[in-house]
Amino acid sequence: MEPVKEEHVYSTDHSDSVLRTHRWRTLANSAGYLLPHLLPDMMVLDVGCGPGSITIDLARAVPEGHVTGVEYVSDPLDGARADARAQAITNVSFSVADAHHLPFPDASFHVVHAHQVLQHLADPVQALREMRRVVRPGGLVACRESASMTWHPESKGIEAWLQLTTRVAREKGGNPHPGSRIHVWAEQAGFATESIDKSAGAWNKSKLWLGMMLAIRVWVSEPARTEKRLDRWK
Numbered sequence: 001m002e003p004v005k006e007e008h009v010y011s012t013d014h015s016d017s018v019l020r021t022h023r024w025r026t027l028a029n030s031a032g033y034l035l036p037h038l039l040p041d042m043m044v045l046d047v048g049c050g051p052g053s054i055t056i057d058l059a060r061a062v063p064e065g066h067v068t069g070v071e072y073v074s075d076p077l078d079g080a081r082a083d084a085r086a087q088a089i090t091n092v093s094f095s096v097a098d099a100h101h102l103p104f105p106d107a108s109f110h111v112v113h114a115h116q117v118l119q120h121l122a123d124p125v126q127a128l129r130e131m132r133r134v135v136r137p138g139g140l141v142a143c144r145e146s147a148s149m150t151w152h153p154e155s156k157g158i159e160a161w162l163q164l165t166t167r168v169a170r171e172k173g174g175n176p177h178p179g180s181r182i183h184v185w186a187e188q189a190g191f192a193t194e195s196i197d198k199s200a201g202a203w204n205k206s207k208l209w210l211g212m213m214l215a216i217r218v219w220v221s222e223p224a225r226t227e228k229r230l231d232r233w234k
Contacts, residue, residue, distance in 0.1 A: 027057030040064045042110040048117030052080025059092035070097035099127040107136045128189035147180045
């Protein structure tokens with residue numbers, strides 16, 4: 001299947017090291033705020049589902065409903081389908097779709113979810129408009145984005161990596177660490193100010209550090225290409 005042509009500005013890729021990093025994300029550790037709002041028969045859309053670990057957990061939480069996971073390229077979706085089969089989760093499906101032009105009728109879903117997706121879009125406001133369009137009246141659009149990154153102990157290597165990846169994202173037209181302003185995007189997308197709830201949290205798990213290490217492996221998985229990338233963006 002050919003990739004959907006859209007305004008995606010994803011800074012990394014869907015290599016094994018990246019997908020391993022993303023696969024440890026679950027409904028509990030990455031979208032736990034949604035749990036009180038989920039009912040067994042809900043229809044849910046997971047935008048930018050990646051390897052589908054959160055998507056499959058969402059399906060488990062709505063056993064009488066259905067969850068649709070969409071990604072802008074097909075690369076991670078075969079693995080997502082295989083994971084769903086291995087876990088005997090049948091009320092989930094995966095497809096390629098453009099977040100800026102979702103291929104669903106108006107008011108199709110009770111919940112539309114996106115985890116760390118808006119930062120990778122050239123036009124996050126348009127994507128939010130589409131999420132608003134496909135959610136049912138009284139439904140929920142739920143987005144979570146990073147706002148900043150810090151760690152202990154300090155590491156000059158990780159600091160250099162963060163500065164470089166932030167620069168790459170901006171040069172490609174992305175919006176790194178937009179968590180502190182997604183409520184503004186929501187207003188621009190047409191959500192009423194009084195309907196927007198904001199919250200914040202912090203990671204305190206060592207596995208986040210492990211995940212960061214795995215993500216960095218993307219840059220060393222192909223040494224020749226890595227050196228060219230670094231030289232280009234320095």
